[in-house]
Amino acid sequence: MAAITLSPRAAVSAQRRSSQAALxxxxxxxxxxxxxxxxxxxxFLVVGLIGPWVAPQGYQQxxxxxxxxxxxxxxxxxxxxxGHDMLSQVLWSFRNAIEISFGATLVSFLIGVALGLWxxxxxxxxxxxxxxxxxxxxxxxxxxLSLILVVTLGRGIFPIxxxxxxxxxxxxxxxxxxxxxxxxxxxxxEAARALGAxxxxxxxxxxxxxxxxxxxxxxxxxxxxxLIAMGALxxxxxxxxPPLPSFGNMIAQAGANVLGYPWLLYFPxxxxxxxxxxxxxxxxxxxxxxxxxxxx
Amino acid sequence: xxxEPGVVEGRGPEPLLKVEGVSKRFKVHxxxxxxxxxxxxxxxxxxxxxxVGESGSGKSTLGRVxxxxxxxxxxxxxxxxxxxxxxxxKELRARRRDMQIxxxxxxxxxxxxxxxxxxxxxxxxxxxxxxxxxxxxxxVDELLERVGLPTSAGYxxxxxxxxxxxxxxxxxxxxxxxxKLVVCDEPLSALxxxxxxxxxxxxxxxxxxxxxxxxxxxxxxxxxxxxSDTVLVLYLGEVVERAGAAELFAQPQHPYTQxxxxxxxxxxxxxxxxxxxxxxPGEVPSPLSPPAGCTYHPRCPFATSRCRExxxxxxxxxxxxxxxxxxxxxxxxxxxxxxxxxxxxxVAVGGS
Amino acid sequence: MAAEPLLAVEGLRVCFERAGGxxxxxxxxxxxxxxxxxxxxVGESGSGKSVSVLSxLGLLRxxxxxxxxxxxxxxxxxxxxxxxxxxxxxxxxxGMVFQDPMTSLNPTMRIGDQIMEAMLSHHYTSRKGAFERxxxxxxxVGIPDGRARFRNYPHEFSGGMRQRVMIAMxxxxxxxxxxxxxxxxxxxxxxxxxxxxxxxxxQQRRRMSIILITxxxxxxxxxxxxxxxxxxxxxxxSAPLDDFLSRxxxxxxxxxxxxxxxxxxxxxxxxxxxxxxxxxxxPPRCCPFASRCSxxxxxxxxxxxxxxxxxxxxxxxxxxxxxxxxxxxxxxxVGQEVVSRAG
Numbered sequence: 001m002a003a004i005t006l007s008p009r010a011a012v013s014a015q016r017r018s019s020q021a022a023l024x025x026x027x028x029x030x031x032x033x034x035x036x037x038x039x040x041x042x043x044f045l046v047v048g049l050i051g052p053w054v055a056p057q058g059y060q061q062x063x064x065x066x067x068x069x070x071x072x073x074x075x076x077x078x079x080x081x082x083g084h085d086m087l088s089q090v091l092w093s094f095r096n097a098i099e100i101s102f103g104a105t106l107v108s109f110l111i112g113v114a115l116g117l118w119x120x121x122x123x124x125x126x127x128x129x130x131x132x133x134x135x136x137x138x139x140x141x142x143x144x145l146s147l148i149l150v151v152t153l154g155r156g157i158f159p160i161x162x163x164x165x166x167x168x169x170x171x172x173x174x175x176x177x178x179x180x181x182x183x184x185x186x187x188x189x190e191a192a193r194a195l196g197a198x199x200x201x202x203x204x205x206x207x208x209x210x211x212x213x214x215x216x217x218x219x220x221x222x223x224x225x226x227l228i229a230m231g232a233l234x235x236x237x238x239x240x241x242p243p244l245p246s247f248g249n250m251i252a253q254a255g256a257n258v259l260g261y262p263w264l265l266y267f268p269x270x271x272x273x274x275x276x277x278x279x280x281x282x283x284x285x286x287x288x289x290x291x292x293x294x295x296x
Numbered sequence: 297x298x299x300e301p302g303v304v305e306g307r308g309p310e311p312l313l314k315v316e317g318v319s320k321r322f323k324v325h326x327x328x329x330x331x332x333x334x335x336x337x338x339x340x341x342x343x344x345x346x347x348v349g350e351s352g353s354g355k356s357t358l359g360r361v362x363x364x365x366x367x368x369x370x371x372x373x374x375x376x377x378x379x380x381x382x383x384x385x386k387e388l389r390a391r392r393r394d395m396q397i398x399x400x401x402x403x404x405x406x407x408x409x410x411x412x413x414x415x416x417x418x419x420x421x422x423x424x425x426x427x428x429x430x431x432x433x434x435x436v437d438e439l440l441e442r443v444g445l446p447t448s449a450g451y452x453x454x455x456x457x458x459x460x461x462x463x464x465x466x467x468x469x470x471x472x473x474x475x476k477l478v479v480c481d482e483p484l485s486a487l488x489x490x491x492x493x494x495x496x497x498x499x500x501x502x503x504x505x506x507x508x509x510x511x512x513x514x515x516x517x518x519x520x521x522x523x524s525d526t527v528l529v530l531y532l533g534e535v536v537e538r539a540g541a542a543e544l545f546a547q548p549q550h551p552y553t554q555x556x557x558x559x560x561x562x563x564x565x566x567x568x569x570x571x572x573x574x575x576x577p578g579e580v581p582s583p584l585s586p587p588a589g590c591t592y593h594p595r596c597p598f599a600t601s602r603c604r605e606x607x608x609x610x611x612x613x614x615x616x617x618x619x620x621x622x623x624x625x626x627x628x629x630x631x632x633x634x635x636x637x638x639x640x641x642x643v644a645v646g647g648s
Numbered sequence: 649m650a651a652e653p654l655l656a657v658e659g660l661r662v663c664f665e666r667a668g669g670x671x672x673x674x675x676x677x678x679x680x681x682x683x684x685x686x687x688x689x690v691g692e693s694g695s696g697k698s699v700s701v702l703s704x705l706g707l708l709r710x711x712x713x714x715x716x717x718x719x720x721x722x723x724x725x726x727x728x729x730x731x732x733x734x735x736x737x738x739x740x741x742x743g744m745v746f747q748d749p750m751t752s753l754n755p756t757m758r759i760g761d762q763i764m765e766a767m768l769s770h771h772y773t774s775r776k777g778a779f780e781r782x783x784x785x786x787x788x789v790g791i792p793d794g795r796a797r798f799r800n801y802p803h804e805f806s807g808g809m810r811q812r813v814m815i816a817m818x819x820x821x822x823x824x825x826x827x828x829x830x831x832x833x834x835x836x837x838x839x840x841x842x843x844x845x846x847x848x849x850x851q852q853r854r855r856m857s858i859i860l861i862t863x864x865x866x867x868x869x870x871x872x873x874x875x876x877x878x879x880x881x882x883x884x885x886s887a888p889l890d891d892f893l894s895r896x897x898x899x900x901x902x903x904x905x906x907x908x909x910x911x912x913x914x915x916x917x918x919x920x921x922x923x924x925x926x927x928x929x930x931p932p933r934c935c936p937f938a939s940r941c942s943x944x945x946x947x948x949x950x951x952x953x954x955x956x957x958x959x960x961x962x963x964x965x966x967x968x969x970x971x972x973x974x975x976x977x978x979x980x981x982v983g984q985e986v987v988s989r990a991g
Contacts, residue, residue, distance in 0.1 A: 027667065187405040194365060195473065196392035197422045205418060209409040350836035351807070458924055459693075488692035489863060489907045493920040496909070515837060518909035522918075545911050559838045561866035562910050567890035570870060575842040579806050
């Protein structure tokens, strides 16, 4: 039989052992906003980690003599009514922002994936029940549910994270259930069944790896939305309990005084907006990189 | 192994595969879709059975019922002397190493997140073949070579390969577990003509070397004739004709088979040999509402009132040649080989 | 046949931009269609047969660009027309039928309305006239009970019927040229003949030209007056049917012909063209088929063969065309690798 050669493209990648991850990374890099966003997220994480050490002052430290000062060399972000250094407040806020947003997203994700997988794989009554639950969650005003939960559970970091996470699982469930359903009747799963694979093997080696892309994108979108939820809770006075600073609290308090002391709003709100946008750009970039549309 | 004492594993006179009165129906919005209706045949080891039909014929569904990827509603499938329906889930999974399938769309059947080597290796892992990873890897390389791919193809992902290469991977994967029977579901349809020949040749070689039995599903009559020993013609889920390949294409007895063969446009030898196009009127009815009596009667030029009322049974018209038509003997036709010439229409059928 | 061609494409070049580089899909293609003629464009996937025709109609995907050539139709160069002008030509002077009617038809619109829209959007006739004409068209394309079926949606039709609807839409404004891109590939064999017979009937009645793009030799040789074979974005051979069947002169054409397996082929040798088609990432500098051609010589890998005349109206792009032709006529094997005997 005549030797069959691979096309040049395949031969090259065979040498480099390129993975789809490498190709996706190249596509991602082409999107300038996504790269910027990745930088923003990186900064966010780093500051969250080292913020408390880098901050000039502890968040509780008041400088009564310098209350309500506009930005200066000593207080680059100005001070608030109690003389807190706003820069330090902001730096300290990063930490709980990460904890709450990532934590809540993780909770939503775990609940959603578990339910979605179960519904997609079992089908029948299980699927129906889970989907009705999803519809129910969509019908409820999630935010007010979170409010009630925080009132009930308290204003600690963990209860807040739980309150946001527990109401946000529906999107993930629906997503993964749809993906699984789509794959279950396809030839890939049929081929695996024909080989004698068990359901568990199929789920583990065929279904799950093919949903990770979509899951990653969903997570990337989920985090900024949970950040917003956290901020909204603070506006209602149900965010992390002072004196622990949080973006939401700062924005809420600054809102009352914006005319007199605008820096109290601009810095926290501006930085918060940049963080949100960074995540959104990253999520969008991931979506382009992992699910490219158009000619490729 | 699953062999029970006294059961012949496909060697000797006992056929490898016996399908007896198999039916498969689907419920669609409360109506019944008759995908496969009372199909029976037997297939000996090392032979190829061709399944021919158009859309709605049920050939793909039948292929899956044979492998018990779909459960039959009636009848039974006996493979290597065992009724497949009687196997437990675990026994069935183990049995699958003896019966495999290759698909029409090879790309869709491969996991986009697995390299070629990983995909083939996974087949062996599933069936617990090959003691160690190294041994499996070695076997993967052997298989790749066997199907005409370089071993470096193992590192590639399916989307990086051409259609023909993807199909070879599908074949390698099916072979990796050492099957006795392989159902080929339109394996050539998605491939270019020049690649089809390569794959056909590969399938043939594998049959010669390994003694594999094929159920070859296709709408390409020329290829079916080339590869098959016996051919089944399906229409709306029923077998309308069954015969040896050469016999069936030389002397089709059922009007549908005749129409099918004459509908295939052959390349004329010269421009002068070109004939005007003669089309069979009408279309295949929906399997949701098959016609009464002989399902083909609305389109059959020889249909009589008897055809409308009485369903013809599959009966032996000549030795080893079966047709489900009341008037099969009278509608005898010869197809000239090495043609270009369409079928000549035949003697008028007597009766009303 | 010195008649002015209806469509004359010369030197067409099309490129696709991709992350890794460009794909040269069409590399200098010439062909023409005479009035009333049926031209078949035959090739495998990647040959550029569809892209050539789509590019002339301005229907390329977003990342495709026409990088050269002219396409003269009714006195205008289609490649130079602006979008608006091209939209006028499409559907009115040139009708199109595609492979998959399910994705080409609007699933949310009744088919009668879609056919009417084909006429109304080109201001072909009044609303009432369009309605009457739609009924006529439905009958002409073989859809019985037109009045009732006018109100059906595409999903209520079978594949063959949907294709008839597409044809009705394509000919609604009495185009001079009908382009059919793999119109029967997705259809059952028995329906395929019906649709092809319909196209022939319509052509005779209306004196339309047809460009039929297909990978199926049987279809092309039974329906077309003239056939061109494409490979790697170039025309390998262009010939009237008789020359094509009796005097093929390009190794690829011959290889393709021998790859076709038909009923009644027992005893015939199965011959595979070795290797596989590649996608060109740079413009061809030599014969793109050389690496797979058993007739190839050194110059085939050095010099690009131009499409040159071999007889009246018969053109071949092969350095050794004459030798290939004489081998065919002497019934010698054309050097294709003989794989096995059929049957």
